[in-house]
Every structure is written in structure tokens, then in C-alpha cells.
Amino acid sequence: VAESAADLYEKLLGGERRATARLITMVEDGVPEAREVLQRLHRYSGKARIIGLTGSPGSGKSTLAFRLAEYYRKEGLSIGIIAVDPTSAFTGGALLGDRIRMQGLSADPEVFIRSMGSRGALGGLAVATNDVINILDASGKDVVIVETVGAGQVEVEIVKFTHTCVVVTMPGGGDEIQAIKAGILEIGDVFVVNKSDREGAARTAADLEMMLETKPGYGAAAWKPVIVSTVALDGEGVAELAAAIDSHRQFLVESGNLEEKTILRMKAEVREILSQTVGRAAEGALGPGGPGEELLRRMAAREIDPHTAAEEIARLLFKAPPD
Amino acid sequence: VAESAADLYEKLLGGERRATARLITMVEDGVPEAREVLQRLHRYSGKARIIGLTGSPGSGKSTLAFRLAEYYRKEGLSIGIIAVDPTSAFTGGALLGDRIRMQGLSADPEVFIRSMGSRGALGGLAVATNDVINILDASGKDVVIVETVGAGQVEVEIVKFTHTCVVVTMPGGGDEIQAIKAGILEIGDVFVVNKSDREGAARTAADLEMMLETKPGYGAAAWKPVIVSTVALDGEGVAELAAAIDSHRQFLVESGNLEEKTILRMKAEVREILSQTVGRAAEGALGPGGPGEELLRRMAAREIDPHTAAEEIARLLFKAPPD
Numbered sequence: 001v002a003e004s005a006a007d008l009y010e011k012l013l014g015g016e017r018r019a020t021a022r023l024i025t026m027v028e029d030g031v032p033e034a035r036e037v038l039q040r041l042h043r044y045s046g047k048a049r050i051i052g053l054t055g056s057p058g059s060g061k062s063t064l065a066f067r068l069a070e071y072y073r074k075e076g077l078s079i080g081i082i083a084v085d086p087t088s089a090f091t092g093g094a095l096l097g098d099r100i101r102m103q104g105l106s107a108d109p110e111v112f113i114r115s116m117g118s119r120g121a122l123g124g125l126a127v128a129t130n131d132v133i134n135i136l137d138a139s140g141k142d143v144v145i146v147e148t149v150g151a152g153q154v155e156v157e158i159v160k161f162t163h164t165c166v167v168v169t170m171p172g173g174g175d176e177i178q179a180i181k182a183g184i185l186e187i188g189d190v191f192v193v194n195k196s197d198r199e200g201a202a203r204t205a206a207d208l209e210m211m212l213e214t215k216p217g218y219g220a221a222a223w224k225p226v227i228v229s230t231v232a233l234d235g236e237g238v239a240e241l242a243a244a245i246d247s248h249r250q251f252l253v254e255s256g257n258l259e260e261k262t263i264l265r266m267k268a269e270v271r272e273i274l275s276q277t278v279g280r281a282a283e284g285a286l287g288p289g290g291p292g293e294e295l296l297r298r299m300a301a302r303e304i305d306p307h308t309a310a311e312e313i314a315r316l317l318f319k320a321p322p323d
Numbered sequence: 324v325a326e327s328a329a330d331l332y333e334k335l336l337g338g339e340r341r342a343t344a345r346l347i348t349m350v351e352d353g354v355p356e357a358r359e360v361l362q363r364l365h366r367y368s369g370k371a372r373i374i375g376l377t378g379s380p381g382s383g384k385s386t387l388a389f390r391l392a393e394y395y396r397k398e399g400l401s402i403g404i405i406a407v408d409p410t411s412a413f414t415g416g417a418l419l420g421d422r423i424r425m426q427g428l429s430a431d432p433e434v435f436i437r438s439m440g441s442r443g444a445l446g447g448l449a450v451a452t453n454d455v456i457n458i459l460d461a462s463g464k465d466v467v468i469v470e471t472v473g474a475g476q477v478e479v480e481i482v483k484f485t486h487t488c489v490v491v492t493m494p495g496g497g498d499e500i501q502a503i504k505a506g507i508l509e510i511g512d513v514f515v516v517n518k519s520d521r522e523g524a525a526r527t528a529a530d531l532e533m534m535l536e537t538k539p540g541y542g543a544a545a546w547k548p549v550i551v552s553t554v555a556l557d558g559e560g561v562a563e564l565a566a567a568i569d570s571h572r573q574f575l576v577e578s579g580n581l582e583e584k585t586i587l588r589m590k591a592e593v594r595e596i597l598s599q600t601v602g603r604a605a606e607g608a609l610g611p612g613g614p615g616e617e618l619l620r621r622m623a624a625r626e627i628d629p630h631t632a633a634e635e636i637a638r639l640l641f642k643a644p645p646d
Contacts, residue, residue, distance in 0.1 A: 286590050
């Protein structure tokens with residue numbers, strides 16, 4: 001029996017886990033009815049603290065997300081965890097080890113865990129993730145943790161618009177270079193040296209410290225990124241991490257940056273949704289029988305280049321074609 | 324002294340390396356004049372073999388790209404190598420080790436090597452990479468190798484539209500799971516088990532074989548992905564890899580799929596360019612004084628949700644708003 005949008009909405013606000021899970025699946029599958037529920041839910045969102053966790057593969061992000069969730073649970077807060085893995089289109093979901101680690105938590109009714117792969121088109125994952133953040137927020141979760149596997153463009157874009165972005169690194173072996181050299185240096189509010197019981201941890205922290213000193217826009221007036229050392233496996237340093245996240249939130253509230261971040265995130269959401277929209281419109285225009293079919297033929301014959309073709313399509317689609 | 328677009332165009336077709344390098348920089352920087360040159364160049368492109376190389380970090384993609392280039396050089400072919408690293412926004416460029424390895428090659432006038440980070444906005448990297456492929460193609464390179472670091476959505480999108488996509492894995496330690504589970508299983512035409520002198524290489528190849536058997540759309544009529552074992556460091560198996568790439572190209576030509584791939588790539592290019600265009604348009608609409616400023620205020624007040632706001636903006640921008 002199909003559930004109406006109104007039913008789903010009521011159940012979700014009533015705290016029914018299954019309603020949340022169902023709506024998320026609808027969002028992922030691009031079911032039109034999901035839109036209606038999202039619209040209605042919007043006014044209940046805006047209360048959760050949204051924490052992003054990113055870093056190189058193997059740095060222990062998932063374990064850290066798990067430990068943070070445990071910590072917040074002890075403080076009596078309810079938690080949503082979104083594990084974003086754009087590479088999981090084929091098999092879907094998180095690695096088995098993570099699933100097992102999470103098991104204890106996921107039995108807790110105050111914890112909602114969801115893995116998201118890239119089912120849809122390019123750009124689709126960012127929109128879907130934002131939708132899921134909003135759903136968990138509206139459903140009353142106090143904290144939403146968004147964990148991204150890897151540090152690709154889309155993942156970085158996703159965590160960029162969380163309230164506090166935690167970048168996870170680890171000591172040794174050249175791996176840290178890849179983590180540190182990334183554009184994620186710019187987006188981190190809190191940096192973690194995880195697996196800090198390993199050799200080279202102090203060195204990695206010192207390297208980070210140095211790189212952050214030379215970070216553009218880094219000054220006394222702005223937020224000074226905090227570096228925390230952890231051993232996620234046995235929970236060491238997790239309280240310190242939570243404290244650092246807390247003090248960043250404090251900073252956001254006091255400086256008025258929280259509102260600014262919210263606006264930025266909304267802008268990014270709208271831009272992403274529009275980008276998807278135009279993707280579909282372009283697909284239609286370039287599809288069989290569409291006005292762009294002839295353009296494709298001319299491109300293949302090397303008569304016109306893709307930029308010119310895109311311009312032509314833009315002229316067809318837009319009221320006032322942007323430059 | 325500024326070079327005119329016409330000058331640059333002539334020099335590039337005349338085989339001047341510096342003209343190629345300059346045009347690529349202009350593309351990366353989004354200089355408007357670059358467009359004019361790209362338009363003129365378009366009719367000279369379409370001859371190069373475009374090979375994509377992707378896989379997990381540490382799998383040895385760069386070394387393999389280097390060995391492949393060496394191999395093709397011995398066959399008398401000219402080479403372009405594009406190393407795409409979306410995470411390198413901050414420091415830019417490839418790792419030092421790669422640079423050193425490439426040094427011998429880059430002194431060769433018939434080899435053009437370029438690292439690309441993500442300077443622009445989201446989606447910008449895919450467009451810029453396609454532009455650079457077209458530039459190297461038009462400049463007369465016989466083979467263009469596109470190597471992507473990591474397996475994020477954007478990177479996968481980029482290699483998806485090369486003629487032959489090579490997925491690089493390596494034995495052992497759970498790493499291969501991450502490589503294999505990725506959506507890249509679907510896009511690989513040739514699979515490499517690199518570092519095959521290590522323990523577990525046969526197992527990894529067998530695992531791959533099994534996963535490919537169950538790959539959707541895998542049948543007798545279609546291309547059967549080939550698995551090649553290599554030790555890129557000392558060049559072992561590189562001739563076999565080149566042969567596998569060659570036989571895939573043969574398949575594309577004989578089956579008529581080459582043309583189809585070209586059309587798909589052009590479609591993707593147009594879609595990407597349009598996506599960027601609409602991003603700029605949305606930025607304008609949502610910016611200060613724009614018609615979307617009020618929408619943003621209403622979103623922040625939780626009166627309307629991002630999907631509704633995007634719809635409103637679409638109504639302003641598009642002639643016939645897509646659904």
C-alpha cells in the first residue's frame with residue numbers, strides 16, 4: 001500500500017524511523033512525491049548542528065564518526081550519520097567493517113545511520129545529501145554528521161557547507177602529504193591527526209600547524225583552526241574533538257557567521273538543484289528529435305565546437321542567455 | 324606583449340609547445356579569448372586516441388602512464404599526458420615523485436605533460452579537461468592519456484568519455500576492495516593489476532575476473548574487459564597493456580562504437596558547459612540586488628525550501644522551465 005505524502009510527513013514528525021528511511025529512499029530514487037514532503041518539512045529544519053567529516057581513505061573517518069556519535073549520545077543528544085560514498089554506485093553502501101562497528105549504535109532509536117552512493121547523475125549526490133541533512137534535521141536530530149569517503153570535488157563541496165568541517169589526517173608514509181596538500185586545507189575548521197599512537201604523529205601535527213599558518217585568509221579576526229590528536233579505535237581524544245567542534249560552533253554563533261553559513265549552504269543547494277534541472281533540459285534538447293540533434297551532428301562533423309553548441313542550446317533554453 | 328588569438332592558433336598548429344601551454348593556461352584561467360582559439364581549433368581535433376587511466380591512490384597510475392608514454396614513443400607516436408587532480412586546488416600540480424619520473428619524458432619535444440587541479444568552480448574541471456584533450460588532439464598528438472588521481476565523481480565522469488578506460492588496481496590489504504567496489508568497475512575497458520610482483524596478485528586478478536563476470540550488460544556481443552598484470556616500476560606487462568588498449572580500439576572501430584563514444588563525449592561536454600553557465604546565472608540571480616535575494620531571505624526564514632526557490636529562479640531564467 002502506497003503511503004501518501006501527508007502520511008509520511010506526519011509519521012516523520014512523529015519520530016517514526018521507518019518514515020525517515022522511506023523518505024530518504026524516495027529522495028534517492030527521485031520520486032516526485034518526495035518534493036512535497038521536503039517542502040512541508042522545511043520549516044522544521046534549521047535546528048541541528050551539522051558536522052562534516054572528510055579526509056583521505058584509511059584515515060579512520062568512519063570510526064571517528066562512530067566515536068563522536070557515541071560521545072554525543074552520552075550527552076543525551078540524538079544523532080544522524082550520513083556516510084557519503086560517490087564511488088559506491090555499483091555495490092552501494094559502506095564497507096563491511098564500518099557496518100559492523102556501527103551496529104551497536106544503529107540499534108539505538110536515537111541514532112539514524114544512512115549510507116549514500118551516487119545513484120543519480122553528476123551533481124545529484126550533493127543535492128540528495130543536502131535533502132537528507134534537511135530531513136534528519138527536521139525529524140529532530142540534534143546533531144547530523146556527514147562523513148565523506150575520499151576528497152573528490154563533490155565530497156569537498158558537500159562538507160564545505162556543514163557548520164563545522166573536520167578534516168581527518170593520520171601520521172606517516174607520505175599519505176599525509178596527499179591529505180594536507182588537498183584543497184581541504186582551506187575548508188577545515190578542525191583538523192584531526194588520527195591514529196596518533198603511531199610513529200610520526202607529532203611531526204604530522206607540526207606539519208599541519210605550519211601549513212595552517214600560511215593558509216590564505218588566516219588571521220586573528222577569523223577562526224583559528226584547531227588541531228586535535230585522536231586514536232579513534234579506543235576513543236582517545238574524542239572528548240577533545242567534541243570540545244573543539246563546540247568551540248567552533250560558539251565562534252559561529254558569536255561572530256554571526258552561523259547565519260552566513262546557512263545562507264551559503266542554501267545558495268549552494270539552489271545552485272545544485274538548478275544545475276540538475278539544466279542537465280535534464282540539455283539532455284532533452286540534445287536527445288532524439290530535440291532541437292540539439294542537428295547541433296550534435298555538426299559537432300561530430302567538426303563544424304562547430306562544444307562551447308558554440310552549448311551557446312546555441314542556451315539561447316534556446318534561457319530567456320536572456322548568460323554570458 | 325599579449326598574443327592575439329590568431330597568433331596563438333597559428334603557432335599551436337605549427338607545433339609550438341609554448342603556444343599549447345599558453346592556451347591551456349588561458350583555458351584554466353577562464354580567459355575569454357581562449358574560446359575563440361578553441362572554436363577555430365575544433366576542426367583539427369578528432370584524430371587522437373584518448374586513453375583514460377583511473378584507480379585508487381597509490382595504485383601506480385602515474386608510473387603506468389609514464390611507461391605507456393615511453394612505449395608509444397618507441398612506436399614513433401607523439402603523446403599528451405593530462406594528470407587530473409581535483410584535490411590539488413591548494414598546492415597545485417602533481418607530487419614531486421611523479422614530476423621527477425616524468426622529467427626524462429618531458430624533455431622530449433613529442434611529449435606534452437600537464438597537471439590540472441581544480442581552479443574553477445564545481446564542474447569546471449571536467450570542462451577544462453575536455454578542452455585540454457581537444458587542444459592536444461588538435462595540436463597533433465597521436466595519443467592523449469588522461470590520468471586521474473582518485474575515483475571521485477568528477478574524475479570518473481572525465482575518464483568515462485575517453486575512448487578506452489583503463490582501471491588500475493593492485494594486490495592486497497583491502498585496498499583492492501575499495502578499487503573494485505567503485506562505480507569504475509562499470510566504466511573499465513581494460514583492468515590492470517599493477518605491482519603484480521606482490522603477494523596476492525593472482526587472487527586480485529581472480530577477484531576482478533569474477534566481479535566482471537557478474538557486471539551488468541556484460542555479454543558476448545559487447546566488449547569483454549581484459550585484465551592485464553603489470554609491474555609499472557620496471558615496465559613489466561606494459562606491452563601487453565598497450566596491446567589490450569589497441570584491441571579495444573579495434574573493437575570500437577569495427578563495432579561502430581567509436582563514433583557513438585565521440586557523440587557521448589560531446590553531449591557530456593555540452594551538458595557540462597551548460598551546467599557551468601547556469602551556475603553563473605544562478606549566482607547572479609541570487610546575488611546582491613538580484614531577483615533571488617528575496618528568495619534567499621525567505622529560505623533563511625524557513626518560509627520556502629531550496630527546491631521551491633530553485634523552481635522560482637528557473638522560472639526567471641528559462642523560457643520554458645524544465646520540470
